[in-house]
Amino acid sequence: MKKTSILLTSLCITLSLSSIVQAKVSKQEAKKLGTTLTPLGGEVAGNADGSIPEWRGGIQFPPNSYKQPGQHHPDPFPSDVPLFTITAENMGKYSKFLSDGQKALFKAYPATFKMPIYKTRRTASAPQWIYDKTFKNATSAQLVKDGNGFTEAVGGTPFPIPQSGLEVLWNHNTRWRGEYGIRRASEVAVQRDGNYSLITTQAEVDHNYNKRGMTAEELNNVLFYYLSFTKAPARLAGGAVLAHDTLNQMTEPRRAWGYNAGQRRVRKAPNLAYDTPVAAADGLRTIDETDMFNGSPSRYDWKLIGKKEVFIPYNNYRVGSPEVSYEKLLLAGHLNTDYTRYEKHRVWVVEATLKSGQRHIYHKRRLHIDEDSWNAAVIDLYDERGELWRVSMAYLKNFYELPGVWTSMDVFHDIQARRYHVQGMDNEERTTIDFSQVSPGARYFTPQELRRRGR
Numbered sequence: 010m011k012k013t014s015i016l017l018t019s020l021c022i023t024l025s026l027s028s029i030v031q032a033k034v035s036k037q038e039a040k041k042l043g044t045t046l047t048p049l050g051g052e053v054a055g056n057a058d059g060s061i062p063e064w065r066g067g068i069q070f071p072p073n074s075y076k077q078p079g080q081h082h083p084d085p086f087p088s089d090v091p092l093f094t095i096t097a098e099n100m101g102k103y104s105k106f107l108s109d110g111q112k113a114l115f116k117a118y119p120a121t122f123k124m125p126i127y128k129t130r131r132t133a134s135a136p137q138w139i140y141d142k143t144f145k146n147a148t149s150a151q152l153v154k155d156g157n158g159f160t161e162a163v164g165g166t167p168f169p170i171p172q173s174g175l176e177v178l179w180n181h182n183t184r185w186r187g188e189y190g191i192r193r194a195s196e197v198a199v200q201r202d203g204n205y206s207l208i209t210t211q212a213e214v215d216h217n218y219n220k221r222g223m224t225a226e227e228l229n230n231v232l233f234y235y236l237s238f239t240k241a242p243a244r245l246a247g248g249a250v251l252a253h254d255t256l257n258q259m260t261e262p263r264r265a266w267g268y269n270a271g272q273r274r275v276r277k278a279p280n281l282a283y284d285t286p287v288a289a290a291d292g293l294r295t296i297d298e299t300d301m302f303n304g305s306p307s308r309y310d311w312k313l314i315g316k317k318e319v320f321i322p323y324n325n326y327r328v329g330s331p332e333v334s335y336e337k338l339l340l341a342g343h344l345n346t347d348y349t350r351y352e353k354h355r356v357w358v359v360e361a362t363l364k365s366g367q368r369h370i371y372h373k374r375r376l377h378i379d380e381d382s383w384n385a386a387v388i389d390l391y392d393e394r395g396e397l398w399r400v401s402m403a404y405l406k407n408f409y410e411l412p413g414v415w416t417s418m419d420v421f422h423d424i425q426a427r428r429y430h431v432q433g434m435d436n437e438e439r440t441t442i443d444f445s446q447v448s449p450g451a452r453y454f455t456p457q458e459l460r461r462r463g464r
Contacts, residue, residue, distance in 0.1 A: 033161075034170050039147040042169055048140035050169030050180075051133070051380035052355065056318060060129060060353050064381065067134030071409040078410060078445035081435075084326035085132075085409070091125035095320070095351075106320050106353060108377055110389035110400025113424045118342045129352040130324055132407040133381035133414045135185045138221055139165050152176065157307050158257030163223050166383060174311030174359040178376070180383040182303060183232065185413045189215050192442035193240065194435040195335075198291035201427045203341035208245065208289045212237040215448050218256070230256045234454035238462075246270065251459045252281060258305035266456045268463040275460045283308060284370045293399075293430035294421045295370065301385035301403050301419060302376065308369050309361035316355050319377050321386035323352040325404035329417035333436050343429060344420060349404065355380045356387075371398070379405065382414035399423050411444060 042048055047064050055062045074083040095103050097119035100112060114122045142165025150162035156175040159167050167183055168176035195207045215234040217223065235252040239245045247270025255261045265281035268274070282304050284295040297304045327333065327348045338345050356377040363372045373391040378384065382405070390399040403416040418433040435441050452458070 033148050033151055034172075036148055038170060039144060042144050042147060043140070046170070047133075047381060048169075049133070049135060049143055049166050049381065049383065050171070051131075056355070061318065061355060062129060062131060064131045064133075067381070068132045068407045068409045068412050069134055070412075075409065079440035079443035081329070081331045081441050082326055082406065082408065084330070085407075086130065086324065086326075089127050089350075091127055093126050095124040095126060097122070103320070106318055108319060108375070108387045108389050108400070109397055110387065110402075110422070110424070111320070113397050113400060114343065114422060117424055117427065121340070121346075122343050123346040124320060124351045125346065125349065126320060127324070127350050127352050129354060131354075131381055132324055133379070134407065134412040136411070136413075139185050139219070141165070143169050152179070153257060155259060155307070156311070157259040157305055160225075163225050163228050164219050164221070171313070171357070174313040174361070175306060177313060177357045177359050177378055177383075178302065178306055178311060181301070181376075181378055181385050183218055184383040185219055185411070186214075186216060186415045187408070187411050187413060187444040188220050189213070189446060189448035190442045190444045191446055192435065193438050193440070194433050194442075195437075196289050196430065196432040196434065197335075197339065198289075198293055198430045199339050199341070199428060201341065203339070205339055207241065207335070208239065209241040210237045210239050215451075215454060217451075220448070228256070230261050231451075232256050234451065236454055236459070247463065249459060249463055250278070250281075251454060251456065253454065254303065258282075259307055263304060266459060268459050270463065273460075273464060275456045275463070277456075284368075290421070290430045290432075291428075293423055293426075293428060294432070298388075298401060298421060299432070301388055301401055301416075302374075306361070308364055308367040309374070310364055312360045312362070314358040314360055314375075316380065317358050317377070318353055319356050319387065320351045321354050321356065321377060321379065322349065322402050322404040323354060323379075323386070323406075325350050325406050325417045328404050329406070329434070329436055329441070331436055335434065335437060338434075338436065339431070342427065343422065344431070354386075379414070384414055384416065398425055408442070408444070 053064050072085045097115040100115045146162040146167050150167040152159050171177045191213050193211045195209045197205045199205045213236045217231045232254045237250050239248045249268035251266045253264040265278040267278045287294045359376045361374040371390045372393045375389040376385050377387040388401045392398040401421045403419050406417045421430040
C-alpha cells in the first residue's frame with residue numbers, strides 16, 4: 010500500500026507538471042480553427058438567444074470615409090442607437106452579464122453611471138498571415154515549466170484553443186496590435202471633484218513578436234520595444250522611458266531605462282515591473298496594469314474559470330472621436346457615458362490569486378478576456394482583505410487599417426477613493442496612432458539612441 014501511495018503521488022505530480030508544460034493540441038483539434046472556431050479561437054456560432062451573432066469575418070476594410078494613416082477613425086456604425094441602457098435602478102435585471110467591478114460602479118455613482126447597450130457586432134479580425142501563424146501555433150506552442158513564457162511560437166495567437174488560465178493570459182499579452190506604431194496621446198488622473206491635469210507623451214511601440222517573417226532566433230526573447238517621450242506639461246517635458254519587454258521574464262527580466270532631461274542622463278530602471286506605481290497615474294495604476302495586464306505572471310496562480318457572456322466596452326469609436334473634447338468626456342467619477350458603447354460578448358474568465366510568500370497590492374485579479382480578439386476588456390481587482398478595490402476597462406474598437414481590435418483608451422477606476430485614471434486619449438490631437446511607418450529596428454531602441462534623441 011505504501012508503494013501504491015508513492016506511485017499515485019508521483020503520478021499526480023507528473024500530471025500536474027504536464028498540465029503546465031503541455032499546451033499544444035492535436036492536429037485534429039486544430040482543424041476546428043477556421044471551421045467551428047474563428048481563426049483566432051473564438052466560437053463562430055452565436056449564442057442561444059441570438060443576442061451574440063455568428064462571427065462572419067469581422068471588419069476587413071476601412072470605411073470609405075477613412076482616407077489616410079493616422080486619421081482618427083470614423084464610426085463604421087453611425088446609425089446604431091442603444092437597445093437599452095443599464096442603470097443603478099435596473100442593474101439587478103442584468104446582473105449575470107456584469108462583472109463585480111461594473112456593479113460597484115453603479116453603486117458608487119447611482120445617479121450618473123450608465124451602460125448604453127448596443128447591438129453586438131463581432132468586428133474582430135486580423136490579417137491572413139496572423140491566422141496562418143495561429144493555426145501553426147495550435148499544434149506547437151508550449152508553456153515553459155513555470156508558465157512564465159512559452160516556446161515554439163513566434164507571431165499570431167500562441168494558444169488559440171487554451172487549456173489553462175496562463176495560456177489565455179499569454180494570448181492577451183501577445184495579441185495582434187500591428188507591427189509598429191507611433192502615437193501622441195494624453196493620460197490623466199481625474200480627482201473626486203472632477204479636476205485633472207493632462208500629461209502628454211509621444212510613444213513608439215515595435216511589436217517584435219508579431220512582425221511578419223520574424224524567427225525565434227531574431228526574436229531574441231523580446232516581445233516588444235517601447236519608447237516614450239513626455240511632451241507636456243513643461244515641468245516634465247523631455248523625460249523619456251525605454252523598455253525591452255521580454256517573453257520569459259524569469260530567465261531574462263524586462264530591461265528598462267529612464268532619461269532625465271534636467272541631468273541629460275540615461276539610467277537603468279530596475280523596478281519597472283509588477284506593482285511599481287506609475288507616476289503619471291497619481292497612484293491609480295501599477296506598471297503591470299498598463300495595457301490591462303503586462304509582464305511576468307510569476308507572482309500569481311492563474312485559474313481558468315471558463316467562458317461567460319458579459320457586457321463589455323466594444324466598437325468604441327465615439328469615445329475617442331475628435332468631436333468629443335476632454336472637457337466633455339471627463340466627468341467626476343467616470344467618463345461621460347453618452348459617448349460609451351457596450352455590447353454582449355463571450356469572454357474567457359481568468360482568476361489570478363497571489364501566491365503564498367509573494368507581494369503585490371492586488372491579492373486577486375479577475376480578468377474578462379474577449380474570445381474574438383484576446384483583449385482583456387474588464388478586470389476586477391481585490392485588496393488583501395478580499396474586498397473589491399478597483400476595476401479597469403478597455404474601450405475596444407477595430408483599427409480597421411490593420412485590421413485588428415485594440416483599445417481606444419483604458420480607464421482605471423478606484424472604487425474606494427472615487428477617483429479614476431485614463432490612458433490613451435488623443436481626441437484633441439491632430440492624429441491618432443499611425444501604423445504605416447516602417448520599424449526602425451532594434452538598434453533604434455537602445456540606451457545610446459535614447460541619450461542621443463534626448464539631447
